[in-house]
Amino acid sequence: MSTISTELVEPESGLPAGEPGPVGIAARSPLQLFWRRLRKDWLALTALGIVLLIILTAIFAPVIVDLAGTAAPRTQNADLTGDFGEPLGPNAQASSPSADGTVAQAGPFGSDKLGRDVFSRTVYGSRISLLVAFIATAITVLVGVTLGLLAGYYRGWIDTLLTRVMDLMLAFPVLVLAIGIGVACSGAEGCLGGAIQPGLTVVIFVISLSTWPYMARIVRGQVLSLREKEFVEASRSLGASDRRIIFKEILPNLVAPIIVYSTVLIPQNILFEAALAFLGIGIDPSDPSWGAMISDAASIFREAWWYMTFPGIALLVTVLAFNLVGDGLQDALNPRTAK
Amino acid sequence: MAHGDPLIEVRDLVKHFPITKGLIRAKQVGAVQAVDGVSFDIREGETLGLVGESGCGKSTTARLLTRLLDPTSGTIEFRGKDIASLSRKELKPFRRDMQMIFQDPYSSLNPRKTVGSIISEPFIIHEPSVGEKDRKCRVQELMEQVGLNPEHYNRLPHEFSGGQRQRIGVARAIALKPKLIVADEPVSALDVSIQAQILNLLRDLQRELGLTIVFIAHDLSVVRHMCDRIAVMYLGRVVELAGADELYNHPRHPYTGALLSAVPVPDPRLAKAKVRQVLTGDVPSPTNPPSACRFHTRCPKVVMGKCDVDDPALDPKEGGNLAACHFPLSDREVATQVPTAAA
Numbered sequence: 001m002s003t004i005s006t007e008l009v010e011p012e013s014g015l016p017a018g019e020p021g022p023v024g025i026a027a028r029s030p031l032q033l034f035w036r037r038l039r040k041d042w043l044a045l046t047a048l049g050i051v052l053l054i055i056l057t058a059i060f061a062p063v064i065v066d067l068a069g070t071a072a073p074r075t076q077n078a079d080l081t082g083d084f085g086e087p088l089g090p091n092a093q094a095s096s097p098s099a100d101g102t103v104a105q106a107g108p109f110g111s112d113k114l115g116r117d118v119f120s121r122t123v124y125g126s127r128i129s130l131l132v133a134f135i136a137t138a139i140t141v142l143v144g145v146t147l148g149l150l151a152g153y154y155r156g157w158i159d160t161l162l163t164r165v166m167d168l169m170l171a172f173p174v175l176v177l178a179i180g181i182g183v184a185c186s187g188a189e190g191c192l193g194g195a196i197q198p199g200l201t202v203v204i205f206v207i208s209l210s211t212w213p214y215m216a217r218i219v220r221g222q223v224l225s226l227r228e229k230e231f232v233e234a235s236r237s238l239g240a241s242d243r244r245i246i247f248k249e250i251l252p253n254l255v256a257p258i259i260v261y262s263t264v265l266i267p268q269n270i271l272f273e274a275a276l277a278f279l280g281i282g283i284d285p286s287d288p289s290w291g292a293m294i295s296d297a298a299s300i301f302r303e304a305w306w307y308m309t310f311p312g313i314a315l316l317v318t319v320l321a322f323n324l325v326g327d328g329l330q331d332a333l334n335p336r337t338a339k
Numbered sequence: 340m341a342h343g344d345p346l347i348e349v350r351d352l353v354k355h356f357p358i359t360k361g362l363i364r365a366k367q368v369g370a371v372q373a374v375d376g377v378s379f380d381i382r383e384g385e386t387l388g389l390v391g392e393s394g395c396g397k398s399t400t401a402r403l404l405t406r407l408l409d410p411t412s413g414t415i416e417f418r419g420k421d422i423a424s425l426s427r428k429e430l431k432p433f434r435r436d437m438q439m440i441f442q443d444p445y446s447s448l449n450p451r452k453t454v455g456s457i458i459s460e461p462f463i464i465h466e467p468s469v470g471e472k473d474r475k476c477r478v479q480e481l482m483e484q485v486g487l488n489p490e491h492y493n494r495l496p497h498e499f500s501g502g503q504r505q506r507i508g509v510a511r512a513i514a515l516k517p518k519l520i521v522a523d524e525p526v527s528a529l530d531v532s533i534q535a536q537i538l539n540l541l542r543d544l545q546r547e548l549g550l551t552i553v554f555i556a557h558d559l560s561v562v563r564h565m566c567d568r569i570a571v572m573y574l575g576r577v578v579e580l581a582g583a584d585e586l587y588n589h590p591r592h593p594y595t596g597a598l599l600s601a602v603p604v605p606d607p608r609l610a611k612a613k614v615r616q617v618l619t620g621d622v623p624s625p626t627n628p629p630s631a632c633r634f635h636t637r638c639p640k641v642v643m644g645k646c647d648v649d650d651p652a653l654d655p656k657e658g659g660n661l662a663a664c665h666f667p668l669s670d671r672e673v674a675t676q677v678p679t680a681a682a
């Protein structure tokens with residue numbers, strides 16, 4: 001137990017145990033302890049700053065685009081393509097004046113094949129990325145934690161059933177499944193009786209469907225070991241109900257692993273969304289999604305490097321920042337890790 | 340201490356853990372006979388020791404008494420009412436009268452709950468009408484009673500040492516003023532210097548609250564000064580049951596004799612003079628225990644043809660000990676072999 005911070009443990013003595021500790025290390029809430037640890041992790045803090053910045057970008061995308069003076073993300077401007085329909089580079093001038101006599105200028109990130117502004121689309125792309133990732137992660141957590149808890153706590157047939165379903169899901173070739181569902185649900189009336197509409201809901205559905213078993217498996221494993229702990233027995237011997245044991249004894253011990261795994265899931269889901277968009281699943285081609293932009297840019301990368309580079313950097317930075325925050329949270333949430 | 344009527348009467352208590360095979364349709368292929376026909380009384384106000392080697396079924400007995408496990412068969416009468424087959428709901432009123440103190444002070448406290456909320460739990464479950472302020476007050480009184488600083492109400496378990504944690508466990512156990520406390524090796528995870536403090540605390544609380552205690556230990560040296568009577572278990576059975584002094588001075592079961600041979604005694608000359616009985620071989624598996632007397636495979640006094648076919652009952656022997664043995668130790672054998680025997 002070398003990891004328990006010695007300052008907090010008072011020596012056992014013959015005196016009434018636990019005289020007040022030295023001033024300044026009085027009782028700290030778990031949150032305070034967590035914050036104290038996180039505060040020292042500059043890498044995680046920087047990443048957290050970037051994550052907040054990205055979230056703000058997503059929220060204030062219209063304002064940012066307005067301030068930058070670039071065109072709206074779906075606006076196609078034929079003047080912003082070259083004579084042969086090639087995109088214009090960053091800040092490049094159109095080769096010939098437009099109909100009104102002015103010379104059109106591309107935005108700071110250039111334009112795409114249809115003359116849409118890459119800067120605007122990259123900024124708006126954060127909306128789709130985060131929206132899909134957050135909602136899919138929330139669904140995964142909800143479904144995974146609920147089913148994992150039930151399976152791990154009650155065991156028996158419910159556990160057998162759920163484990164088999166999870167095994168089956170994990171054995172599925174996810175991309176094939178995704179393409180299948182994407183095609184099946186992208187018709188005008190959607191699928192599952194209209195619950196899954198074409199567009200973002202298909203993407204969210206596919207992502208949640210293929211990630212919940214991981215979450216459920218992690219939670220189930222934790223619950224299986226937690227339910228045998230003596231503090232659960234103590235609660236049971238006091239006559240606590242299953243509900244009380246699940247919510248007051250087991251769930252609080254799952255918060256840390258759930259948060260940690262969610263922070264791993266978010267960047268994974270961002271990549272997942274990009275991959276699906278790259279494959280053209282679910283998302284409408286006019287929607288600004290980083291994955292779709294990269295896919296679109298792949299064929300003309302040699303002529304228009306900017307078209308792939310800027311959404312690519314946005315994707316990379318976002319995923320990296322979320323991953324670093326995840327690592328930082330993991331370290332700070334575990335009360336026994338050394339400082 | 341005056342000990343009254345039985346608080347709990349245990350009769351023919353059995354717990355077999357099934358061993359199953361097969362993934363989809365589990366088939367039972369055997370059973371761990373963890374507790375196999377145990378009978379004893381726990382008298383009001385006494386401390387009953389339960390000792391035996393690892394795996395002999397002490398913890399299982401404890402968990403059966405507090406009904407954390409369902410017995411395979413047998414009865415447990417709590418003041419005349421059989422609680423062995425009560426449902427979870429019917430048990431609830433009995434729960435407040437029977438509490439457990441656990442061996443591991445690290446895993447017995449939820450690491451995510453503050454000390455205050457850990458000790459509050461008994462009140463929340465059994466006296467939900469008590470307001471939060473009253474509850475806090477009572478919890479802090481309890482903390483004081485077990486030697487903790489009430490100002491540490493909001494601290495987490497990891498901020499305490501092992502001994503302090505065990506005090507938290509004790510506070511939780513006595514919160515509802517139970518009749519019976521089952522302490523499963525409450526000090527074996529602690530430093531020797533701290534063990535005595537916890538034992539003293541338990542004894543003080545017993546006197547103050549009139550507790551009846553079942554005290555489990557795996558060696559006989561700890562229980563001597565704690566217990567009024569001691570039950571010795573071997574492979575799921577009680578092989579000897581006697582008052583603490585009787586058991587130490589004149590054990591009747593050869594297994595008890597062998598356990599006492601290993602107890603350190605203060606007078607080395609006395610110890611040297613004895614022919615220590617060292618147990619040979621391992622404890623047989625509880626999955627497939629020896630026939631009849633379960634100790635016959637390791638017993639120095641075994642008589643084949645008797646001990647392996649005829650199961651001895653737990654009967655009174657010379658000096659008042661109850662022992663399950665056909666050939667109990669005589670006074671002469673005790674005097675030469677047992678270091679704790681009265682000179």
Ligand SMILES: Nc1ncnc2c1ncn2[C@@H]1O[C@H](COP(=O)(O)OP(=O)(O)OP(=O)(O)O)[C@@H](O)[C@H]1O
Pocket residue numbers: 356371372373391392393394395396397398399400557625
């Ligand atoms: N839940 C269980 N499932 C299967 N077997 C069990 C279970 N609990 C206990 N056992 C077995 O029952 C036997 C008795 O175990 P028990 O924990 O009661 O022993 P003990 O006397 O408390 O030992 P120790 O001194 O090591 O704590 C052991 O062989 C153990 O492996």
Ligand SMILES: [Mg+2]
Pocket residue numbers: 397398399523
């Ligand atoms: Mg045990």
